[in-house]
Amino acid sequence: MTNMKKENLIVLVGPTAVGKTDMSIELAQSFNGEIISGDSMQVYRGMDIGTAKVSKEEQRGIPHHLIDIKEPTEPFSVQEFQQRATKLIEEIGSRKKRPFLVGGTGLYVSSVIYDYQFSEVEEDNTYRQELEVFAKKYGNVALHEQLNEVDPKSYEQIHPNNVRRVIRALEIYHITGEPFGERGQQPPISPYNVSLIGLTMEREKLYERIDLRVDIMMEQGLLNEAERLYEAGVRNCQSVQAIGYKELYEYLDGKVTLEEAVTTLKQNSRRYAKRQLTWFRNKMDITWFDVTQEKDKMLQEIHQFVEGKLL
Template identity: 40%
Template sequence: MTGIAVAGVTASGKSDLAAYLAARYGGEVISCDSMLVYRGCDVGTAKPTEEEKRGVPHHLIDIFDPDQPFSAADFSVLCEKAEADILSRGKLPVICGGTGLYLDCFLRGGLPEGQPKDDAVRARLEKECDRFGAEEMHRRLKALDPEAAENIHANNVRRVLRALEIIEVSGKTKTELDKQTPQHTCVKDYGVIALGYEDREVRSAAIEKRVRKMFAAGLAEETAELRKNGVFEKCAAAAQAIGYKELFPYLDGRESREDAIMRLTYATRRYAKRQMTWYSAVPYVKWVWVDADGKRKSLENIAEEAARLLELN
């Protein structure tokens, strides 16, 4: 086994477990998150603190400014380099993520084959976007492919137009084609666990606790600063990421702080549900439940179960 990966739902303790396992088994952590690569996006991305890193080297964190694009393919290239560096020093690569598509791309050796394209259709859609605006194009997508629209923020114009292009060219939605895409065979020898909750109420409570902790740590102030600096206009990933856009009504004085907390909590709960569904369909994942009998397990208990499944002992 070349390395291990700790995946799973938000607020399940992935960062804590990855650092714990890396410290225990002589490893280094490779962050697999589309937002942790960006400098200045700290509280809203739950970026691990130095204390939370447990003295373990972490790779692919704070490596780009927010106006620089970063894709699954980019991650795969950088992850390969980090993996080689870690292995060259006799250490264990411990991938920790957040972004399932990035991990999948790395482990499977690339993205699935491209979906249908038509440059003429794309050019026309771009002109329509210039004329009618990004919000209108997103509304069109929502009417035609609600599931794709839910996962693509209106500010991510490139992805919105791509989804509309697929519909026009193929006569099928992006969601339909994604489900028909054949699975790649893993080319990487990694043990992969996913952290999840058996009890939905425990998961919901953990998410609300995390959101309140983020607000106490200065989430609103960070969001306001990023907004003032135009980050959300420059960076589609930041504009789409759960953790920032939910605060805009509060920052505009249109709702209370408590309303903002509950808005973000609700959005994060929906995201966690989608993550559970996504990882449940991935064949190479072994689940580790972080709760039992309505309570959260200790980190040590979770680590022992993970180590057993990964055959680290």
């Protein structure tokens, strides 16, 4: 019995604001590639500035997939992402192009690389409603702390404000007696021949870059973008739990000043970058490249790494 040749998959990950977009386009041009976005929020239409969505001009003719495929009121799950991305990898390969999976949402990227098996767990609507009432009465953080008691892994990976996912993780534990963070753990064997590239930089420099990017987003009209969603009645949706929107919603609700909202946005972005790096280092076998080194040298090193994997 002959072994099926594995499809090549080039994966580029890294924390927010590290420079994944530019690097992915340069590499895709070099390796005849098409890019699949591995970002859980770039799927939403009308959420361009806050998600740092690549513009048509920036794409430089490189096809990009899984961008602008959902309305902000629609849900989007890791399972749906995995199904769509897996199909796209096959389609891109059939065109004799190289698929690139690029993004910062660790769970989404891992689900494709390691072919996570998501077992279906039934729902317990009564228990779910109890948790929703608890969250309204005592707050998101108190609900999140409940998760820490039964499922520390999910507690680390799910933000307190993502109440929907916190409740689902608690519900799965309630039904199965097994922590969601322990379910479907796959050995790190991939169905693909993966070139796994990570972009990084010294932490303080990254944080400075994040703060600057928030300032630029505000200048570009992030507040107007959030106002459009707010006025369209997009509330209590997965999309506006994204960093950049939830903080400005607090301002639009009159709970904080704009200056306070922007300060919180910067702080949450830095914390998110830290969580991303923790995920990538704990969950993936990544070869890291420091983006602060001389660019041509870094590109040469990445080319050598990818070519070695492809051969």
